[in-house]
Amino acid sequence: MVKKLRVFINFTEVRGPYGGTNSFLKTLWHWLRQQGVEVTNMVDSSFDVALLSGLTDGVELSFVKAIAARGVPIVHRKVGYRVSGSREMRRMTDGVVWGDKLQIEFTPHISHTVFQSEYSRDVFQDSGFDGPYSVIHNGVDEAIFNTKVTTGWFGRRKTTREWWNGSDPLRVIVSTWSADQNKGFADYMEIDRLLANQRDVQVALVGRTPPDALFRHIKVRRPRPRARLARLLKHAHIILQLARYETCSNALIEGLNCGLPAIYLDSGSNKEIAATYGVPYVDGWPKALETMQARYREFLSRIDNNPYRISVVGPQYLKLLTNVLASRS
Numbered sequence: 001m002v003k004k005l006r007v008f009i010n011f012t013e014v015r016g017p018y019g020g021t022n023s024f025l026k027t028l029w030h031w032l033r034q035q036g037v038e039v040t041n042m043v044d045s046s047f048d049v050a051l052l053s054g055l056t057d058g059v060e061l062s063f064v065k066a067i068a069a070r071g072v073p074i075v076h077r078k079v080g081y082r083v084s085g086s087r088e089m090r091r092m093t094d095g096v097v098w099g100d101k102l103q104i105e106f107t108p109h110i111s112h113t114v115f116q117s118e119y120s121r122d123v124f125q126d127s128g129f130d131g132p133y134s135v136i137h138n139g140v141d142e143a144i145f146n147t148k149v150t151t152g153w154f155g156r157r158k159t160t161r162e163w164w165n166g167s168d169p170l171r172v173i174v175s176t177w178s179a180d181q182n183k184g185f186a187d188y189m190e191i192d193r194l195l196a197n198q199r200d201v202q203v204a205l206v207g208r209t210p211p212d213a214l215f216r217h218i219k220v221r222r223p224r225p226r227a228r229l230a231r232l233l234k235h236a237h238i239i240l241q242l243a244r245y246e247t248c249s250n251a252l253i254e255g256l257n258c259g260l261p262a263i264y265l266d267s268g269s270n271k272e273i274a275a276t277y278g279v280p281y282v283d284g285w286p287k288a289l290e291t292m293q294a295r296y297r298e299f300l301s302r303i304d305n306n307p308y309r310i311s312v313v314g315p316q317y318l319k320l321l322t323n324v325l326a327s328r329s
Contacts (some may be wrong), residue, residue: 004036004037004038005036005037005038005048005049005321005322005325006037006038006039006040006046006047006048006049007032007037007038007039007040007047007048007049007050007051007321008039008040008041008042008043008045008047008049008050008051008067008072009025009028009029009039009040009041009050009051009052009053010041010043010050010052010053010056010057010059011025011026011029011041011053011056011057012041012057013026013029021053021054021056021079023140023226023250023254024138024139024250025053025056027139027140027141027310028139028310028313028314028317030141031310031314032314032317032318035314035318037318041057043063043067047072048072048325049072049073049074049075049321049324049325050067050072050073050074050075051074051075051077051317051321052064052074052075052076052077052106052110053076053077053079054077054078054079054081054084054099054103055079055081055085055089055099055102055103056079060102061102061105061106061109064076064106064109064110065109068109068110071328073111073112073324073325073327073328074106074109074110074111074112075110075111075112075113075114075320075321075324076103076106076110076112076113076114077113077114077116078100078103078113078114078115078116078120078124078129078247079099079103079116079247080097080099080100080120080123080124080245080247080268081097081098081099081100082097082100082123082245083180083182083243083244083245083246084099084247085099089102095127096127096128097127100123100124100127101127101128103124104124104127104128104129107129107130107131110131111132111324111327111328112131112132112133112134112320112324113129113131113132113133113134114133114134114135114136114317114320115133115134115135115136116135116136116137116138116247116248116269117135117137117247117248117268117269117272117273118135118269118272119247119268119269119272120247120248120269121133121135134316134320136313136316136317136320137248137253137273137307137308137313138248138250138253138308138313139253139307139308139309139310139311139312139313139314140250140253140254140257140308140309140310141226141310142257142309142310142311144226144227144230145226145230145233145253145254145257145258145309146230146257146258147160147161147234147257147258147259147304148160148161149161149231149234161234161258161259163237163259163300164237164238164296166293166296169199169200169201169202170200170201170202170237170238170289170292170293171202171204171235171236171237171238172201172202172203172204172236172237172238172239172240172263173203173204173205173206173232173233173236173238173239173240173255173260174188174203174204174205174206174207174218174239174240174241174242175205175206175207175229175233175239175251175254175255176205176206176207176208176243176251177207177208177223177251178207178208179207179208179209179210179213181210182243182244182245183242183243183244184241184242184243184244184265185209185210185213187242187265187281188205188213188215188218188240188242189213189215190285191203191218191240191285192215192216192217192218193217194285194286195217195218196216196217201289202219203217203218203219203240204218204219204220204221204232204236205218205219205220205221206220206221206222206223206224206229206232207221207222207223207251208223229254230254230258233254233255233258233260234258234259236255236258236260237260237261237296238260238261238262238263238292238296239251239252239255239256239260239261239262239263240262240263240281241255241262241263241264241265241270241274242263242264242265242281243265243267243268243270244265244267244268245267245268246267246268246269246270247268247269248269248273249268249269249270249273252264252270252273252274253273253306253308256273256274256277256303256306256308257303257306257308257309259300259303260303261277261278261279261292261295261296261299261300261303262274262277262278262279262299263278263279263280263281263288263289263292264278264279264280264281265280265281266280266281266282273308276299276302276306277299277302277303277306278292278299279291279292279295279299
């Protein structure tokens with residue numbers, strides 16, 4: 001009888017809208033269980049390998065050392081704290097983000113590191129990280145974030161969502177769980193001002209906004225759980241992502257998988273993720289919009305092949321966990 005792989009993940013699910021890490025780890029957790037992997041968040045239980053994410057749920061050096069002392073191999077998924085976590089975690093010390101520095105200190109006690117993007121790898125290496133690693137982007141739950149919509153009585157019939165036809169107003173959506181200024185709100189305020197004279201574009205923002213971000217033309221909707229967020233994304237034509245320093249934006253890949261080409265700011269990993277499926281926000285809103293309208297169908301034709309889905313990402317994690325365990329046997 002083949003023994004089941006037992007994996008510890010430092011993850012406690014938060015129900016409702018609660019950021020990209022919560023969404024991705026929930027998706028990965030359930031995917032691993034579907035493959036027959038035993039997954040636990042009970043650190044005192046017996047497990048073969050640990051997958052730790054960032055500093056989530058109180059992970060610190062002593063916690064990592066304690067697992068390593070049991071002879072359990074550890075894979076650590078790095079999280080960039082420049083725009084994540086508390087003010088304490090974001091502060092700079094000798095040119096290094098404090099939350100990043102704390103993770104780099106884990107290096108002697110872990111077997112392998114996962115970076116969510118090449119951008120994140122470069123940031124950590126520039127900050128002093130050195131060790132074996134893989135770059136594995138995040139992946140969405142395709143049962144939720146896809147291009148299918150339900151119709152008919154009680155939503156029993158599924159059909160492909162509608163696309164922009166070139167004549168109706170272009171529907172653009174911003175998705176952000178966080179109200180942090182680095183999420184692009186200064187740019188969204190400027191776009192809101194320009195929308196006063198535009199009738200061929202509609203912009204909506206779903207998520208949280210800073211108290212001083214008052215929009216007159218952008219329609220703001222409160223944060224939504226994943227299934228309801230996906231319905232809003234599927235009603236839009238374009239995703240607008242102007243956040244800065246993103247390690248691997250779940251909001252962006254959720255939009256892509258719902259069939260939305262992207263207008264993105266070339267900051268963090270945005271270009272790395274979306275360059276094939278959208279246009280950079282370089283010369284302002286009118287130019288980006290013009291380019292997107294002209295190339296919409298081109299980007300749309302590529303989006304189905306994007307790799308940011310759990311059916312692609314999950315096997316990479318499972319193979320890595322299996323290989324790390326085998327190398328210690």
